[in-house]
Amino acid sequence: MNKQVKVLVIEDDPYICELIILYAEKSGYKVGIANDGMMGLEMFYENPPDLVILDIMLPEMDDWEVCKEIRKFDQTPTIMLTAKGESYDKLKGFDLGADDYLVKPFDPNELMARIKAVLRRTNPMLDANEIIELPMLKIDLQQYKVTYEKQEIVLPPKEMELLYFLSSHPNQVFTRQQLLEKIWGLDFEGNPRTVDVHIKRIREKLGNSNSYWRVKTIRGVGYKFEVDKH
Template identity: 85%
Template sequence: MNKQVKVLVIEDDSYICELITLYTEKSGYIVSIANDGMKGLEMFYDSPPDLVILDIMMPEMDGWEVCKEIRKWDKTPIIMLTGRGESYDKLKGFDLGADDYLVKPFDPNELMARIKAVLRRANPMLDANGTIEHPLLKIDRQQYKVTCAGQEIVLPPKEMELLYFLASHSNQVFTRQQLLDQLWGFDFEGDPRTINVHIKRIREKLGDSNPYWNVKTIRGVGYKFEVESQCYE
């Protein structure tokens, strides 16, 4: 049931491409390679990845331009690679919308740690070891299993993903549209009220008498997974 993470590497150095491929595939990711900026953009549009690893100095189109074009389209996480470590380059990368920055030569293990951190920030549903625990509640995304008050609760995939997402952002309010964008995708054309239906079913299955947490409606705004702070003291 796990979604495999797709990584697009846009880099003209074949050795670095091989190195990144070796480590990312070992972590279970699907890797695609482009050796110039124009080809990288084509591959990005043809099959949008979950994360882009982007070199700055490349033929056809440099990494700055590729980053700008990607940011016109969506918010896919980008880690930029460069042979230069000047602070100006880093600031320019962040200004253009890059999520992280790594100077060559780099430790592949450090790159993997950064990839996982960026993916967690961008979308907790992509965290390979996704388990969330609150008092009387455990959500194991890897096994798609929810345990509430010692009882296993069966949730369909979308209800499971919705609960996991909300619980991984405790006390943060999300609009219906934000939840649709995160879990159904930006191109979803269905009724936004589908969120209401899923929330209703989640509440029915988990019950509404828990003193520690609840899936709360914020009238006129959306929903949040509300956690009582004293239960962690």
């Protein structure tokens, strides 16, 4: 994982909090705990996490309200915890923007798996391997360094993340819209052609003519990082 993922747990049951801390820290996550909705929102605004775990039955403010407030501010992925299993509660949670839903009592290993799946789906950069090595090319996402033909190449963050994402999915085609959502986020309101501009700059810095790999344009669709399979 290229950086320590921050998880905010908004839950008033101390036993559940301790259980989540134990398993989450073992999985490499940094955990913050809030015991009510108001405290949870304060912690969220002060130090935005990468993922939020919410309990529906919270004192002062239930997690329906917390989820609404978070969605006004950001698209941070959320997993809801509840003792209720009715489909109405699940549908309401998803309508408010929750990414997943887990009914108590739950297996903490399942919660860790859900966290990993949600992070992978919503922000692949958080669940990425640190280094990709190919002939003539090394990408170190942790250090934000690219080495091409043994020379360090300076790439701005978005160019770096775009190159990393494409190269970590070799020979897979992505549309411009998919790349915008993965790298710039779902709430990006700029021109989709910004992807073309970033691809052009990457090619200018790394070239696009070696026999091992290349960033290839798929006309009318998007791009892929083509790797020679031989």
